[in-house]
Amino acid sequence: MRRRIGTLMWKEFVELRRSPQLLRIVILAPILQLTMLGYAATTDVRDVPIVVVDGDRSPRSRQLLERLAASPYFDIIREELSPSRVEPDLSQGRVWLAVVIPPGFGTAIERAGRSRVEPPAAVQVIADGTDANSSGVALAYLQGLVGEFNLTLAAERGLGGAPPLEGRVRVWFNPDLESRNFMVPGVLALLLLIVTANLTSMAIVRERELGTLDQLNVTPIGRWELILGKLLPYALVGFVDVLLVVGLAVFWFEVPFRGSVTLLLSGSLVYLLCTLGLGLFVSTISSTQQQAMMTATFFFLVPMMYLSGFIFPIENMPVPIQHLTVLIPLRYFLVIVRSIFLKGVGFDVLWPQFAALGAWGVAVLALAAFRSSKRA
């Protein structure tokens, strides 16, 4: 029996080798994904393009503008003379914020310093709300910057400096708040899903579509041997990808790796069980490769991408959807990968995720086997 599986695996490898495109893409895919997710997938807001209008032209307004120019968060791309001229910049998305310093800004500051009943000087800010998330962050930065400006001014005139309540913040696991440390380990989960589930689903349907499945069926190869022989080469390809991604994550992206390698690899194995089983299942419900591709993409890949916590945090979702995400294996693997990388926790913490993943894998494999035995 072992020899028969071996032969079948060999056949699959020969096919893989004959298709250098496929091999190339299996190596290229993780690198592209890592580049995109490692460098671009950050909601950190930096270099926010802004337009400024200085209607006051006083030493105070200059001071504020200098602070804006020096801040790494803002990038002054233009200075306009009148607030009415900022509209096209905002509507065409060239700037996110327009900062308008009204006439009389400097004198208003002097007045506010003299008596506590005087209203403070106001900086007007117009934000483009279409990208609500980034605009919100940019506004918060601006408020912080103006708050600091306020403190400096108050300290200058001996009006009391620091606020009475101070938060000493420590961020655990990722003190620099690097998005990369969160996103890059996630690539492992998405990549294995794309590479292994898709490849297996199509590998089997392909034989069916080309009519070679019947030939395999009449050979003395048993059903499980056929499935194993088909799955193992792709499992191996997936495993090579795991090593590649972990290597690049640690040595190129310098994501801290605090947990155990063995635990990560065993987690990947359990997860591979799920993705391969999923591919197998899709192949049993599809008769052409096009169907397999559509089914895999629309019913598995895209929902998993959006609802697993890969980018969008599950805790933000409405409660019914949160319950729905329990069915998504990617969710558990993401927790496993990210916790091992960043938190360094062990099996004692992660066993529920391992159990859920294992159960999912066994269930989908059983379902696939049941479906395919009905077909034969």
Place this chain on the structure above:
Amino acid sequence: MKAAWAVAVKELRQIRRDRRTLVILVFVPTFFLFLYGYALNFDIRHVSLAVEDRDSSPESRELIAAFARSSYFDIVAATTSDREAAALVDRGTARVVLVIPAGFARDLRQAETADVQIVIDGDNANTATTVLGYVTGVLRQASTTLPGRPRYVLVTVEPRIWYNPELRSTVFLVPGLIAFLSMITAVISTALSIVREKERGTMEQVRMAPISTLAFVTGKSAPYLVMSQIGAMGVIGAAMIFFDLPMRGSWLSLFVVVSIFLVGALGTGLLVSTVAETQQVAFQAAAIVAMLPTLILSGFIFPIASMPVGLQYISAVVPARYFLTALRGIVLKGLDLASLWQPVLALIIYAGAALGLSAVRLGRR
């Protein structure tokens, strides 16, 4: 023209036989819009907070109450030791721990400042940044109500937000979803079209038929253009009815922009199909070309201005980027095509390039 029509009819017949594909292309995008439009948002609420109150004074309780009153935090646990707090964060039970040190009330009255310690779980840097902002906000607010030395406010910010005054994240996520779903549907629908004929060996027959490459390509993609157009308009309509997406511009410009974008997306699928040798390769390539760049490099979720310069250049060849600018411009800002000429031109160039390249690849064999 007649030849193109014949190819289109043949393709249509094939599509009709494959019910599942038809349903997926036309209805599934709308269904997904419902699901994701409902499920996804960045409005972080109910952040789980553990408190460790070592002062047990009226002031410390007042500060904890300030956190509880804000709509952002849910107090999930009150701990007494740092170790217990650490375990809560390790397990993900608490995302934030607030530690009020002994002597807090005394410091508040006598010292220059009173410190509290905040521990934030940073594993998701994006969430953590937002949470940090919330914490700072609550502390700033509490500063003014807690007893302490008076503070002067000399300068304030007066924000006004255009186009989306409540900063609802659905208003910016839904256009992104429209772009993503349209792109995926269109690319996937044509990605296998030519490589399938190659794999089955029917490509030779097509090649021998008296038909020009252009007519072949047009005929192959026209049915999918109609279907993805229906799918895309369905998604947009659903977004307006169910997610209150405003429509401030003209439907005609919207239709034009959607069409150009879809032609480009179908062209991308065709190009993948002419380059790939097997359907497996085509699937992988389509997933890599269509899915992640549309999600990550288009400005859908992650702002392009904050990316490293190299990636900003790469994002210049991602059509969804221009589509998103045009779409948001039309529906949210009420712009017309003339003021959107840059993204529209970019979309036309992309569509021309994708279709042209695939025609060249196809003709060369």
